[in-house]
Amino acid sequence: MSHKSILFEARQIETAVALIRLGARLQVLEAETDLSYERLLRLYKEVAGCSPPKGQLPFSTDWFMTWQPNIHASLFMNIHEYLNKATELEEIDAIIKAYSLYLEQIQAQDLNPQISVTRAWRLVKFMDNKMVTMTPCSKCGGRFVTHPHEIARHFVCGLCNPPARAGKGKASGGLKLH
Ligand SMILES: [Zn+2]
Known part of the structure; x- marks a missing residue:
């Protein structure tokens, strides 16, 4: 060898x-x-220290569009896009680094991570295959994960327009994407 x-x-x-x-x-x-x-x-x-869990990987893009997962997925993708522009990491290394930074940000704010590294990896693949995209919010300008062909002029993100049941504050985690 x-x-x-x-x-x-x-x-x-x-x-x-x-x-x-x-x-x-x-x-x-x-x-x-x-x-x-x-x-x-x-x-x-x-x-x-244990056997890996069995079963299928999550496949649908829809999960990333639900309220809280979308905010976390968008935070992860913003970090990932930044790393891709600023560094020349291999794709898997960019995912590892971006996910580590995502965890740091979440833990610094006393929040629980809503997106696993497997989901984050899946999301990057969905992005590569153009099954999802990033669209700027028409109110705050932050970039969020959306279905492809979302009309940017009309798009309002989950932070600017949280579902009524969610309320403000802790639930949205005070996360800012811009
Ligand atoms: Zn917004």
């Missing part, structure tokens, strides 16, 4: 470990590394 391939493998393991620590599902590791399923499974058990 050449020197380079050992380094490459070490890098892949590092990526997998970072994802497991953030709570990623096994399917994310399979998609983002060349490591075998058996090795990933062993790695997962070693790092997480």
Whole structure:
């Protein structure tokens, strides 16, 4: 085995470990590394201290459009877009970094994260495939995750127009996206 391939493998393991620590599902590791399923499974058990959860990954884009998840998804995507412009990270590294920064921001405000790293990863793929997009709010100018072809002139975000049951303040978390 050449020197380079050992380094490459070490890098892949590092990526997998970072994802497991953030709570990623096994399917994310399979998609983002060349490591075998058996090795990933062993790695997962070693790092997480338990077997990975079974079952399908969430698939629908609709979940990201519901009120609170949308605010959190939009915060994550704003960080992700910023990193992509400001740095030259590989896509998976940008996701790991953006998700870590998202967690920092959420925890600094004493909030619970509403979006898992697996969902965040899924969201970036949806964005890549143009199944969702970012649209600026016509009131606050913040950029939010929306269905494609949302009409920006009419779009009002979930912070400017929270559902009646939500009220102001703690529920919206005082998050600002601009
Ligand atoms: Zn707004």
